[in-house]
Amino acid sequence: MIRNLIVILGDQLSLEISSLEKIRKNEDKILMMEVSNEIEYVNHHRKKLVLLFSAMRHFADELKKNKFDVTYVEFNKSEKNFTMELNRQCKKFNPKSIKITHPSEYRVLNEVKKWEKLLGIPVTIIEDTRFFCKIDEFSDWAESRKELKMENFYQQMRKKYKILIDDKEKPIGGKWNYDVKNRKRLPKNHPEIPSPLICKPDKITKRVITQLNKKYTKHFGDLEPFWFATTKQDAVKSLDDFIKNRLEFFGPYEDAMKEKEKFLYHSVLSIYLNIGLLNPHEVIEKVLQKKDLPIESIEGFVRQILGWREYVRGIYWHFMPKYNQTNFFNAKNKIPNFYWDGKTKMNCMKNCIEQTKQEAYAHHIQRLMITGNFALIAGIEPKQVCDWYLSVYADAFEWVELPNTHGMILYADGGILGSKPYAASGNYINKMSDYCKNCEYDVKLKNGKNACPFNYLYWNFFLKNQNKLKKNPRLWTVFSTIKNMSEDKKKQIKDDSEKFLKTI
Ligand SMILES: Cc1cc2nc3c(=O)[nH]c(=O)nc-3n(C[C@H](O)[C@H](O)[C@H](O)COP(=O)(O)OP(=O)(O)OC[C@H]3O[C@@H](n4cnc5c(N)ncnc54)[C@H](O)[C@@H]3O)c2cc1C
Ligand code: SF4
Incomplete structure (x- = not known):
């Protein structure tokens, strides 16, 4: 027995x-x-x-x-x-x-x-001891607060674990946050960026591929070439490779996007962290050993794992099972087919979706400011967007996907996770990427057939949801622009948006 x-x-x-x-x-x-x-x-x-x-x-x-x-x-x-x-x-x-x-x-x-x-x-x-913050510990923290700001949670975690903290409980480097330094666009003649470690499929992986190829032909995405690590040893090699070759510039180019650069300086480690091949404690420990690298990269990376990753898990368990049932903007549109096949004239969307199809990976800014931003301003129903994100990324498990999708990009939770919706027009995408130069739409045009859809959808989103958002102090500039907008302009935005949304 x-x-x-x-x-x-x-x-x-x-x-x-x-x-x-x-x-x-x-x-x-x-x-x-x-x-x-x-x-x-x-x-x-x-x-x-x-x-x-x-x-x-x-x-x-x-x-x-x-x-x-x-x-x-x-x-x-x-x-x-x-x-x-x-x-x-x-x-x-x-x-x-x-x-x-x-x-x-x-x-x-x-x-x-x-x-x-x-x-x-x-x-x-x-209890799952791999995380820095226990589920109950997060709930205690959440219940003692009016606002659940990630920044406050993160600072508490840094103090608790003495990570990047000096003897006086002050942040090493003098600041808690280097976000201002970490918003650079990739310069035109930037040298080649080293790609993540490629692990060749062995016998076991090849057998899985053959078995899945026989039975699951209709699932999304390309099966090959398959290059992810599937063992602890290879996942650790991937971590070492990231620290050696890409961590230095992780911070400054964290928000950048570039056509044909699928990974930039991102770590591509979530796939290993989320299934247990890497432990978040060991990842942070190794990163902290690189004392010679810029603080904005070290802190920027630690913030993602000790801050965001732990915080979204806390939010998930604190608010489930009700968390996924809200729909703050009452968004009801159907997810367009191009989310699955990439067939759209919007070059930014096409690139991010095709890359997702090939790699089961897109970096954070692609998920947030391209596919996520579009879903928000096009009013797509939260459940359909969440199902898409849960399906298409190799690192997608509901505990981490849902707060990021339902909360961070769609604001469907009404502001539990984010203090404002991350809506952006084509101008932001043009500033942070080179997608617009190869697009059939013109990012400079605000209205009309050839105008970038992100431009009129952005204003349409705020016009439509004025009553729900106008008291938000972080959206003051948006609503003061709307206040001065002519009725003709508003009508044009609404007409263009309706026409466009009908075609998708
Ligand atoms: C709409 C949307 C959906 C997302 N869905 C998932 C998901 O299903 N699974 C997932 O692991 N991450 C998800 N994220 C968070 C983030 O985009 C990915 O963790 C990151 O892109 C993974 O790539 P990377 O390992 O190269 O990350 P890096 O940019 O190198 O960041 C380092 C690590 O920090 C952690 N991290 C960074 N940002 C976040 C975040 N916002 N939430 C949680 N952890 C974070 C990850 O473990 C990541 O490996 C989502 C973000 C958005 C906007
Ligand atoms: S013009 Fe608009 S749709 Fe085209 S790539 Fe730029 S932001 Fe995307």
């Missing part, structure tokens, strides 16, 4: 995962499952599926090499969902108890919570 059946989920691929802490190799069994329900509940990018299954299979092999007793069920041999497969395994092995690290998504936690009653076996859910 098995003492504990320890279930390890696809984003818990770490030997340090809390469910393994007190494991007894001779008495406990580990169960890992690939199930069709998880593959099919959204239209996941095929590279994301390869990443997950290949990394899971590599991890199972590593566990076996470490003499753990592992049962691994592949998707073509498994039951439909976790519960059904677990039930089958429990009948076979008759465990005294089931253990699992807290699932990262609400949907899965809900399923796990039903196991004890359904299977008649005690189930222990153990």
Whole structure:
């Protein structure tokens, strides 16, 4: 008889995962499952599926090499969902108890919570210790505040962990925030940027690709070339490669965009962090060792992981299950087909979507200021936008995707996460990228057939949502411009927007 059946989920691929802490190799069994329900509940990018299954299979092999007793069920041999497969395994092995690290998504936690009653076996859910901030700790912080500003949360985390903090609890370098230095456009003759580490598919990965190619032909995205790391060792090499070759300029060019530069100075590490191949503590520790690099890059990068990543997780768990049910602007438009095939005359959108199709990756500013900004000002229904983001990126898990999409880009939560909607016109895109020079639309034109759609949609968005936003102090300049706008101009904006939205 098995003492504990320890279930390890696809984003818990770490030997340090809390469910393994007190494991007894001779008495406990580990169960890992690939199930069709998880593959099919959204239209996941095929590279994301390869990443997950290949990394899971590599991890199972590593566990076996470490003499753990592992049962691994592949998707073509498994039951439909976790519960059904677990039930089958429990009948076979008759465990005294089931253990699992807290699932990262609400949907899965809900399923796990039903196991004890359904299977008649005690189930222990153990806290996920990979994060800097516990779920309850965030809730305590949130309940003690009127406004949930990321900046305040982040400063508290820095003090708690003594990260970039001097003896007097002051920030090293003199400032908490270097955002002002970190908004540079990439200069015209900028030298070639080193690309992320390419990991060649091995036997295990190739087998996953063949299996998925047979069964899942209709899922979004290109399956090959596949180059992601699928083991801890390769993920660490990717981290070292980033620190050596791209971290120095991460800060200054964090907000830049460039046609044909898919990664710029971004780390491309979220895919490994989110499935357990990298631990956020080890990533920050290694980055902090680079004392010779500019503080704006070091702080800028630490802020993303210790600040944003932890903060969005806190928001997710504090506000779920109600968080995804709001629709502040009552946006109802359907997501255009070009989000899936990239067939649009808007060069910025075309580039970001085609890149997403190829790589299952887009960097933050592409997600926020191009595809996200468009979804916001075109009034696309939040659920459809969230489903898209959850499907198309290899790093997409609901705990991190939802607050970024529903909250940060769509402001559908009414301002819990952001203090204002991130709406921008073509002018911003032109300032931060080179997309506009190859576009059929003219970024300088505000209205008419050839005008950049971001220009009139931007004003249309604020005109339409005036009542909901005009008291926001951060939008003072927007509404003072609207105040001085002629009725003719407003009509032109509305007509152009309606005409354009009908065509998509
Ligand atoms: C609409 C939208 C949807 C997003 N969906 C996801 C998602 O599903 N999964 C995901 O991991 N990130 C998501 N993000 C956040 C961010 O865009 C990605 O983490 C980042 O682009 C990943 O690329 P990178 O590893 O090169 O990041 P870098 O730019 O190198 O940043 C370093 C790390 O910081 C963390 N990070 C940075 N920004 C954020 C953020 N806003 N929220 C959480 N973590 C952050 C990531 O772990 C990232 O690896 C989303 C952002 C937006 C605007
Ligand atoms: S002109 Fe407008 S649509 Fe075209 S690339 Fe620039 S911002 Fe995008």
